[in-house]
Amino acid sequence: MKQYDVVVIGGGSAGLAAALEIKKQGIDHVLILERDAELGGILLQCIHNGFGLKVFKEELTGPEYAERFVQELLEMGIEYKLNSMVTKLNPDKTIEYANVNEGFVKISARAVVLAMGCYERNSGSISIPGNRPSGVLTAGSAQKYLNIDGYLVGKRVFILGSGDIGLIMARRMTLEGAKVLGVAEVLPFSGGLKRNIVQCLDDYDIPLYLSHTVTDIIGESKVEKIVISQVDNFVPIPGTEKTFEIDTLLLSVGLVPENSLSERCGIILDKKTKGPVVNESYQTNIEGIFACGNVLHVHDLVDFVTEESRKAGRSVVRYLNHELNATNNMINVLPKNGVSYLLPQEINLSNLVTPMDIFMRVNKEFKNAEIVISNGDTVIKRIKKKHLAPAEMEKFILKDVDLTGDMIDINVAIEVQS
Amino acid sequence: MIEKLICIACPMGCHLEVDVEDDYRVEGNQCNRGVLYAKKELTNPTRIVTSTVVIKGGIYRRLPVKTNGEVSKKLIFKVMEEINKVEVSSPIKCGDVIIKNVLNTNIDVVASRSM
Amino acid sequence: MYDVIIIGSGISGATIARELSRFQLKTIILEKEYDVAMEATMANSAIVHSGHDPIPGTLKAKFNILGNRMYKQMSEELDIPYMxxxxxxxxxxxxxxxxxxxxxxxxxxxxxxxxxxxxxxxxxxxxxxxxxxxxxxxxxxxxxTAVTFPWEAAIANIENAMDNGVELALENKVIKIEKLDRFVVTTDKSVYEAKVVINATGVYGTDVAKLVTNPHFEIxxxxxxxxxxxxxxxxxxxxxxxxxxxxxxxxxxxxxxxxxxxxxxxxxxxxxxxxxxxxxxxxxxxxxxxxxxxxxxxxxxxxxxxxxxxxxSSTEDFVIEESEVKGFINVCGIESPGLTAAPAFAKYVVEELVSVHFEMKPNTDYNPRRRKVLRTNELTFDELNNSFHDNQKYGRIICRCEKITEGEIVDAINRNCGARSVVGVKNRVRAGAGRCQGGFCQSEVINILARELKVDKLDIVYNKAGSNILKETTKGEQK
CATH class of the missing domain: 3.30.9.10 (D-Amino Acid Oxidase, subunit A, domain 2)
Incomplete structure (x- = not known):
């Protein structure tokens, strides 16, 4: 059985950044296992611009962003295997994968980085009432057909969900000759970035129906019509139905971290993020298995994925160099009022490197609010925010000075200023 | 007159309030890009255009491309017409010019990946 | 000229076809859809009921018990999942x-x-x-009580029937049935003739029966x-x-x-x-x-x-009988426990109802076994590598969620009664049946279907005629 220092599962933005960081810190035997035909992950189908402003201080498209990492990876001579699907991950950090050249292979690693990304919620997971015709597909799969393969999945399109991929696809399909009739969002606010509402919908006069959802899908072999209705707290309001004649319904209703491998390995997941519970070192409950990127929690921006994955990479190196202290000096980072989740969920104070980024999402929209961070009941700091929304990931920094005295648990809540 | 805009210069999405009569004085921005964006958006709005062109001999049948600068919003569909006419052959390097000076805008359409 | 036409390719038509293939009879199945088993067989609980529930004395009771006792053997012979x-x-x-x-x-x-x-x-x-x-x-x-995999149960029966000589005509919707000295069955595509016609059309049972008889039941x-x-x-x-x-x-x-x-x-x-x-x-x-x-x-x-x-059925029981028009056999009202009862009533239909019309000579070439399906999910690590060494396509995983290899998909396409749509692949090997519902693998399934069936990707359908997933190429590029 071949032995590696680190095996990175997934060669998308997270896996690439983590592997590069690990190699740069002097670890030699690193392997990336990628299930697709190329490195780069979903970035390759995200041909729009808007990536890299933080990491490269310039605005790049997805493929350009990916290519910079792949180039560096090639220069550093990091080993990778394409078209290679990991079929099993074991707690002892042995891994099974398959590809057409080698068949089914078992390898082992001293440390593993989970970087499998996420999958799209789909018509199955959201149980839309109505028929099950063709022409109902996720925005991401339509994006791949369009941008990689050169096929339009339809000419008269409606989009359910205002996630970023749906917004981006509204513009892409319009540019390629389709008519996009509207976007419905069940919540009273958009799930996507505001810039995408402006440059993908407003620019092309595509209406956004907030507090609306699809209440019927009509069509035997292919979708012919959909009915949308206004909702009151998720319940459709009778009499508000609008019918659209379409040939395609795209779904942009959220992303879910892809953790079937992790779950079967016994890695504990956070109910909210659907990703592994990790500590300050991005280490899961299984020693030596780390996670970063969208497999951990869904990010808005690839730049954040890169930053997070580099940090995870540095932790992996500390782990391999026996610098991570196993003694339990653990405190929890707990979401309170208004907070949906926080990441990491735990901090081992002995291993903490400050300043430490804590990522969070709120559970509804807030205006003129404060993020209140406390140690137990004692407020450590308050951060003023004009605007907070679930679609926008927030970040705050914990410094040494914030972590003095007896640390109990870190509680984070949102308070609205009166 | 105060115009309300959402800045699209970066993913922050700042809510801008622009005083058109006071030389497009901007509030609500978090960086200087917001100031530039506000004036341009209210005088001559421009956008980057991204799409694909047909490629022969590559691992896929489409090569992603982008304009290497912003073109006037009014020209987006005209630029698309130009992009749709193009066919290239592999190998292409990221940044290769696919259409020089598209529609006399002084902007090129360039490959946004190698293939 | 056929001996028997079976209208409908759900579990009823499928099991009857296989039963008929034991004899020297020329049989064809007519199916209106793009694939077999697209209606009730496709959407049910997959249960092999014990027979505790039907009212005593009914056909449901009789065939449920008999069918339950036949299921294990049928599943072994046809390599149908059985739990x-x-x-x-x-x-x-x-x-x-x-x-x-x-x-x-x-x-x-x-x-x-x-x-x-x-x-x-x-x-x-x-x-x-x-x-x-x-x-x-x-x-x-x-x-x-047991659980089967209903689509595969129907598909395996038809595949085995075809291996033993039965024909299958898909996308043939019966629109007219005439009774002369034989039956002349007209579909929207062609005309077929046979001595015996079996109506196994599920929810459309009354409509088809009415083409040639006056049914006493309503489905x-x-x-x-x-x-x-x-x-x-x-x-x-x-x-x-x-x-x-x-x-x-x-x-x-x-x-x-x-x-x-x-x-x-x-x-x-x-x-x-x-x-x-x-x-x-x-x-x-x-x-x-x-x-x-x-x-x-x-x-x-x-x-x-x-x-x-x-x-x-309005009769609240299965209707399995020859109608007043001799040679026209109704197998109607097949609701629960129909999936369980099918192998039993198929035997009854052939041995008691069809047999009176023919001299039933055994088909000496009849093979009750279907070629085994290689399911990589059920193999050990070493077995996986053995299958890979025989065929590299078994090392390429297409469906990430269900871990289905290209080898399995290709096999499902190239068998008798093979898959020719995206849902057809899913119903046979479960590629796309997992949590992402084909979000990642659908495009690759389309590629494999187009390659194996030698058609353009634009012509690959989701499940039914006209349900093509890709509508056109961009940039005005031709096929």
């Missing part, structure tokens, strides 16, 4: 305890042996089913809606029925062979156009009802919901 998981009918109050006591008696009358049915107490129920609802106080335990579609939970949810070990009500067997929790859990069905008479529609109210009804029998249901693990129509 002998057992089942239980639960009672949550004293009235329901009386009901399951009545069912106990009924089961014995129907022919279950005394070791095949037992009333068990709350503690035993709990030990067998940790997620049983707190309110369940007793249950009728049915160890002979109405009764819709059932279902939820499917992801395969990593091991909610129940056996089939959990509620105590029966006037609405039939009620909302059942069914473990599936591949690990998923099925919740449903509802039961509602609907117009033909509404058969496959799920509704918000129906799905809500499932949630409410299922709570009485099973708890800790992780609804966030739903991967799909669907609806299907069951062919309910």
């Amino acid at each position: 002998a998981c057992g089942g239980m009918v639960t009672a949550i109050n004293e009235d329901q305890v009386h009901l399951i006591e009545e069912l106990y008696e009924r089961a014995l009358i129907n022919g279950l042996r005394s070791d095949e049915v037992k009333i068990i107490d709350q503690e035993t129920v709990r030990s067998l089913e940790p997620n049983i609802a707190d309110g369940v106080i007793k249950a009728l335990h049915l160890p002979t 109405r579609p009764r819709r059932g809606e279902y939820y499917v939970l992801d395969k990593d949810v091991r909610l129940v070990n056996s089939v959990i029925y509620p105590a029966p009500s006037e609405k039939g067997k009620g909302v059942i929790v069914t473990p599936q062979y591949h690990g998923n859990t099925l919740l449903g069905p509802t039961s509602e008479y609907v117009a033909f156009s509404e058969i496959s529609k799920t509704t918000a109210s129906g799905l809500e009804y499932i949630k409410e009802n299922v709570a009485q029998t099973v708890q800790n249901i992780p609804y966030h693990k739903i991967v799909r919901s669907f609806a299907g129509g069951r062919a309910t």
